[in-house]
Amino acid sequence: MRLYGITLERGLLLAPLSGYTNWPMRILSRRFGAELCYTEMISAEGLVRNTKNTLCLLKRPPQDAPLIAQIFAHSSSDAALAAKIIEDAGFDGIDINMGCPVKKVVNRGAGAALMRDVPLAQHLTQAVASAVSIPVSVKMRAGWDSASINARELAGAVEMAGVRCIILHPRTRMEMYKGIPRWELLSDLRRSTAVSVVASGDIRIGSDIERLRALGADGFMVGRAAVGRPWIFRELAGGKPPDIDERREIMLEHLDMLCSLYGRQKGTVFMRKFISGYVRGIDGASRFRSLACKAASFQELQAIIKRLPASRDSGM
Ligand SMILES: Cc1cc2nc3c(=O)[nH]c(=O)nc-3n(C[C@H](O)[C@H](O)[C@H](O)COP(=O)(O)O)c2cc1C
Numbered sequence: 122m123r124l125y126g127i128t129l130e131r132g133l134l135l136a137p138l139s140g141y142t143n144w145p146m147r148i149l150s151r152r153f154g155a156e157l158c159y160t161e162m163i164s165a166e167g168l169v170r171n172t173k174n175t176l177c178l179l180k181r182p183p184q185d186a187p188l189i190a191q192i193f194a195h196s197s198s199d200a201a202l203a204a205k206i207i208e209d210a211g212f213d214g215i216d217i218n219m220g221c222p223v224k225k226v227v228n229r230g231a232g233a234a235l236m237r238d239v240p241l242a243q244h245l246t247q248a249v250a251s252a253v254s255i256p257v258s259v260k261m262r263a264g265w266d267s268a269s270i271n272a273r274e275l276a277g278a279v280e281m282a283g284v285r286c287i288i289l290h291p292r293t294r295m296e297m298y299k300g301i302p303r304w305e306l307l308s309d310l311r312r313s314t315a316v317s318v319v320a321s322g323d324i325r326i327g328s329d330i331e332r333l334r335a336l337g338a339d340g341f342m343v344g345r346a347a348v349g350r351p352w353i354f355r356e357l358a359g360g361k362p363p364d365i366d367e368r369r370e371i372m373l374e375h376l377d378m379l380c381s382l383y384g385r386q387k388g389t390v391f392m393r394k395f396i397s398g399y400v401r402g403i404d405g406a407s408r409f410r411s412l413a414c415k416a417a418s419f420q421e422l423q424a425i426i427k428r429l430p431a432s433r434d435s436g437m
Contacts, residue, residue, distance in 0.1 A: 124286055124339065125187070127156075127187050127213060132338075132340040133155055133358070134155065134343070135151075135344075136321055136344030140161065140394070142158065146348075148184065148185055153353070155351075155354045157189065158185070161178065164194075165194035168203040169202045188212055191217070192249075193231040200248055204252045213255060214255050215255060217279075218232050219236055220261050220290055233294035237269070242278060259287055261276070262289075262291070262293055267293055270306070272291065280315070285317065287318055292322065302323060304333070307320055320340070320341055324346065326356075343357070349395035368400070379391050385418075385419040393414045409429060
């Protein structure tokens, strides 16, 4: 299958996750089989105004490819200018966020708020698609709330505006991340649009992929299930889960990469977000978690990880 003009063997994608999918998480996910990754959402306005923290989100090592940059925007002109910056920075595609439910974003008319204003969503998409020559996609939800399910209408509008791919997380903005995804909307989009359709939501095991493929999905995006579990992509391709030694090595490498991105202090604190995922299901996980999350320095956390597996005998 091809997405953004890139040939993929299995269609396994790492989702954009704000606060998580920086280059260390992307590099590890790729190693285990993620074929295409996304940046976390980036403010188009921040990019255009050259905000330091925003520009940082574009940084990545050369092996972090292929990579799609995701923007959120309310203004079509900011979105188009940001798209040009992203194209010039060598990204393989641009995704426009029309699904973020967070108040800070929707109150500014971006993210899922665009689902309530289809003409603006279409105008903004068109502005981006005509500003660049790299492929453009839109990531959307089912609708704003259960009384206004309009993914099909929005998909038609952005298809006309020039997108090559639609990513559907079929919950409403009001549902946030809970409740059963409305997968019937995926087959609906498959029938009503000619562009590629990617499924996002609760993909955890191989049978999820088979089910979504049967509904017409061209790609399978994994988000929460990849946090602290980059090997999920290997498992989804039929491979084995890691043993403790492998988990330990991955955690140490993840910590190292975070420290090279943020410096030792911030990198060590950032690593806490992943600890639960890394040790879920193993003996002594809860003791390990509480020790690791209290580690005051890089050296301390590194030593705790090296002592995995946690056991009462080893003093953990
Ligand atoms: C902490 C968190 C941050 C997220 N950040 C983004 C984001 O920056 N852009 C985006 O399009 N979706 C974002 N999402 C939504 C995910 O990409 C995905 O669509 C959703 O979590 C459902 O997939 P999952 O069940 O595989 O996590 C975020 C979700 C979570 C839980």
